[in-house]
Amino acid sequence: MFHKEGAKIILGSLVTTVAVVLLAEKFIANYWLLKFIEVFALVFMVLILQFFRNPKRPVNAADHTIIAPVDGKIVVIEEVYEPEYFKDKRLQVSIFMSPINVHVTRYAVNGLVKFSKYHAGKYLVAWHPKASEENERTTVVIENSVFGDILYRQIAGALARRIVNYAKEGMHVVQGTDAGFIKFGSRVDLFLPLGTEIDVELNQKAIGGKTIIAKKA
Template identity: 65%
Template sequence: MFHKEGYRIILFTAILLIAVNIISYLSINTYWVSFAILVTSILILILILQFFRNPKRPTQESDTHIVSPVDGKVVVIEEVFEKEYFKDKRLQVSIFMSPINVHVTRYPIGGTVKFSKYHPGKFLVAWHPKSSEENERTTVVVQNPGAGEVLYRQIAGALAKRIVNYAEVGQEVRQGSDSGFIKFGSRVDVFLPLGTKLNVSLQDKVKGGMSIIANIEKINNDRDI
């Protein structure tokens, strides 16, 4: 199963590679050269297909935990001042996606979309300290009855040239459902309340819609006391 954002690219790539191989077959008399072009074409098509794959993910939906919005590796866990929406300190969890990861973005929590904004910007490497503030990015906030407001931010990297964001203000969304796509690599930051109990550590590998990265039940219980 492939993501809808890849249909045009997959079709264009397939047509182009078929044309290249037809031309090479008709114009190149050296067998090994034509064969090398064919093998290279197949490898390119496989890479494009795997990049736009969209596997179904069984999400364990709950108001008491946050699931990873993307596949990748946890590269940042730190307290930061989130100045776009909350304007206070939050616990930031950043997940880096390599070109071989699934690049579908999924809602980390279900609820109502309260904020959704696109920012044009630079294309610094995704692990650059200033990439979350200077790169092309989108910021989305989902309000959940149990978790409160959870912010996640798609950030373009040096290769990613387009961020797709489906979140619209007022929209009711399900945890783990498709919220967008980042073409050709990048990272996603999740901002949680201070004191949130994390289930991941630095360098952990996570799967979007499946891996539970944080448990917010403890915070809710503390507020009730």
């Protein structure tokens, strides 16, 4: 199954792929050049389909767990100062997504959306230390009954040129359901209360909607 945010790009890519193949077959006489173009077009189409895939992952929503909002690799676990909303120290957990990862963003917790804001910005590589503050991004805060306020930030990378965020202030959201999409690579930061017991390690592979980032008994 494919994400709805990819519908126009998938359709446009399909039309382009078919057109390129038909034109190549009509105007290119060299057999090997023709085959190269056909294979290139096919690989391009497969990559587009892979990028916008949206695997269904049933989640048993639980207030006492925080789950990974996206697929990717855990690249940051550290105490930092969060300047936008909390304006105090938080525990940051960051997940970097490569272009081959699923790019659906899922709600990490159940709760009420207290804050949701879009920021225009730069397109530094997603792992750059200043990407969280200077890149195009969205900031969302969810009030959870167990952990309190949890902030997550979708961050565009060097290739990502559009962030889709479905969270609106006042919404009650369900853990694991669709929260948005980031097109073509990026990162998501979680900002958790100090003292939260983290269940993941640096460089660990995270699966959105499945991997438990933190939990309370």
